Amino acid sequence: MLLIHCPYCEEDRSELEFRWAGEAHVVRPENIAAISDEEFAEFFFLRNNEKGLTYERWRHIHGCGRFFNAARDTVSDRFLMTYKAGLPKQPLPVAEKFAAIAEEKSVETWEQTEGDAR
């Protein structure tokens, strides 16, 4: 079970208190009524679904109730950073960045761990 740092409570709390809320930094266009179909598709339907470093939203639903942003490595499940909603995409702290890259190199792929090693 993950430990997640709530940037509002300023505490590490158990994953049970949180709920995932999709990709972060997807901005709802201010003139949404006027955007094109392509722009709407980009905004509403298309997500990056990246492997590795991902920026996503979480909600401390069984705690303070706040939505916030998190940088998480989807390979190791490690939370690299959390920060308040509304802040722009934050750069990773340097040490974390290196750890993330190191992790990336030893990515545990299905081919490596479960599949035929040939």
Add this chain to the structure above:
Amino acid sequence: MSASSNSGAFRIKGAGRLTPARTARFTFDGKSYTALEGDTVAAALLAHGVHLLGRSFKYHRPRGILTAGPEEPNALLDVSRDAARRQPNVRATVQEVFDGAKISSQNRWPSLKYDIGAANDVLSPFFAVGFYYKTFMWPKEAWAKIYEPIIRRSAGLGVSPTEEDPDHYASRYVHCDVLIAGAGVAGLTAALSAAATGKKIILVDEQPEVGGALHYDASTTIDGQNGYDWAQATAAKLKAMPNVTVLTRTTVFGYYNHGFLGLVERITDHVAKPTKDAPRERLWQVRTKKVILATGSIERHMVFANNDRPGIMLASAARSFLNHHGVTVGHNVGVYTAHDSAYEAAFDLKRAGVSIAAIVDSRDKPGEAVLAEARKLGIDVLTGHAVVDTSGRLRINSMTVARNGNFDRRKIKVDALIVSAGWTPSVHLFSQSRGKLKFDEANQRFVPDVYAQNSVSAGGCNGTDNLAELIDEAITAGGGRIALSGENRFEWTGGMIGAAEGAGPDHAVKAFVDFQHDVTAKDIRLAVREGMHSIEHIKRFTTNGMASDQGKLSNMHGLAIASEMLGRPIPQVGLTTFRAPYTPVTYGTLINHSRGELFDPARKTPMHALEEAEGAEFEDVGNWKRAWYFPKRGEDMHTAVSRECKTVRDVAGIFDASTLGKIEVVGPDAAQFLNLLYTNAWDTLKPGKCRYGIMTREDGFIYDDGVVGRLAEDRFHVTTTTGGAPRVLNHMEDYLQTEFPHLKVWLTSTTEQWAVIAVQGPKAREIIEPFVEGQDLSNEAFPHMSVAECTVMGVPARLFRVSFTGEVGFEINVPADYGAAVWKAIWERAQSMGACLYGTETMHILRAEKGYLIVGQDTDGTVTPDDAGYGWAVSKKKTDFVGIRGLKRPDLVREGRKQLVGLMTKDPKEVLEEGGQIVADPNQPKPMTMLGHVTSSYWSENLGRSIAIALVAGGRSRMGETLYVPMADKTIAVEVTDMVFFDKEGGRING
């Protein structure tokens, strides 16, 4: 008869650490035995010379005890205290004997000694590995009638208990600085070191006492003391420290993310008469900053022909039974080894007066020290030899020995054979924590390499063999500064993995790799020949390592055999991944308190008990229990619902609407916020008025609906569907916090704060009038869609003039605690006036008669407000709301979308099935073009006919058309109509 002989003829006087005076009686397969307190079932039975404990899974071969610990694959027994407290597949090497235990063997019929299933052993050529993937394919019809019933009967190990588990289980959450898994030399030393830093420590060991390998290893001294005594003294010292918790009989079964570990503590399974309030087991959920893994290593068996007879066991197990329990595994014991450690077992047995038939060592050069000691003790050592076969039906009686590469064989009589192929580091928890292993080529073993979490391995599980190094490693791991010295007699060398001499590819013999699943070396080779080249495929094809012991003994052997067969080095073949739990954990512990009523708690309204007393039948709506209908004596559901429907329209009815979701939206920007969240306009709504609102998602589809009352300029009482309340609040919070954070609005869930009593029908006003103070209820002062704060029976209330029936309707909201009292008073008066109580079924019918939609029943997440006939609820003036852009998507504005319409069957008595598909031409070839489906369908007593609502392509342009609903046995003709079936003019609502 002395106590010691009483507790078994194989008990050696003066040996072991148990007290002869403390005994316990138990039965095994109906026969009574005496054990010493502290015996495992395995030790107690061995003390009486009982080696045959069960039959194997597939071939029903006689099996005995292989190990002395939790890695045991063979000796699985059924242990019971009473009828309900019976557990199958208990490892005899873990279960402690308690007075009165009833133990029986498994997987045999009619008896352990004569087992019909043993025919499988003779027929084994037909049961080759993977046979079940092939054999039962033909003829197809035979599967359900013949193969499956037989397979089901033979499948599985043991028989599950039939009664409900009467025990209870406890749960505890803890935080600590350092958790140490394993309390052998390494774990205890690490604990001493860590405890010296003042940090909060939890030390865990699965055995009843600390000590680990010191249970069997009697020659090691630590701190100048006998090792085992040092361990007990150290545990006592640690227990006395305020910052240390020592848990024995506790298994760390899972190492999860971020220092989270699952532990199971066994509390009563070893106790003869547990106190009633003692939990059977306790689940510990530990969050720790650091983990020290001191899980030791597990001895491997040798893979040779017929290596599975009762009486063949690991050398360390035999040593454990001797040095801890005072039990010898035989009187004339053979040794087959590839590792020095087995020599020490032979030495201990020899010194205890047991004859050692011979030490057969597959190596040409064993360790010099042990070889010298064997000579000194007069033990015959055959180096460069192999045991190539064994004999004995229910217990080994001889081993056949040959020089490596030589065909000359000779039989040596033995009554037990102890084996060792070396030691496998217990890296299970490390691997669970997502650490990466590396292969130690020199010692043919996997050891921890890259750590994924803040943990460190010390001792055997880290591949550290030398005692002094092990102690240093443990002290460093603990982070404290202590001094400790240890001494052991022999440095061990050697070890092998894979099949031994005589069990290679050229030999068609049964050399077992996985005892629990009956997988032989031959099976693994066959799997490779059949094209399984990945270790994961080999594992699944052969089921090697997939039994409840998770391959603790078999994995490395299986891997080596596969590697040899594939011609690829072991690291390239790879290791299967270890997963939690380390050893089986009872469902009772995992489920814990979440049983019975606590499994999925029911939500009940404040009026629930009163409704129950009125004979209500309830239905589940989410976790809510909602009154469904109120049958009177002799009424079935149809009669009761028909009566309720008529009474509401003729007189009035009382309905419990408390489960309706309620959200208080407050703040200077509240109206603006609702403008953004609902399709309707809210700034135009005056305080004291209500409006029906539709909420769409960004994609334009209906998400929820409900009546919203404006209580003041800055205060709205929002209602949602019963099931939708949590997600609607989450949806609102999401937009408020992240997209519209500039708005000054506060959202509060008030669903459970208000009890809601709906009074609907022509006499509704007359019923509630005497109870209401502070509000004129006349049509003029309080018309349909009004809201007021007033008092009802002196209780502060929010009164809504709303209707979900098409009749005059009021919804009285009072604080939940007053709900029952107000309900009671209103019901008393209503009853005297001829009104009824009605439930959700009647509510559904009455609303359908009026064509009111239910989100989630008539809509399914692909329906727009316009599709539902609620286009009027979408503001044309607003420049923004959630869904404004989605609604303009080409597919959402095209012609021919499915629209909600009414359906009337040509035969008024015919009630359509909800979900029934609708077609234009019932005679068209299949597959037919389907136009839509029936979403709601009821018998309407008020109309004297059936009514239905349906989603139909281009529905509103088909008014008056005849369509068809093909069913399995008939085709039903229907007419497309308006959705409003009753009181089309809508006059009654304002009455």
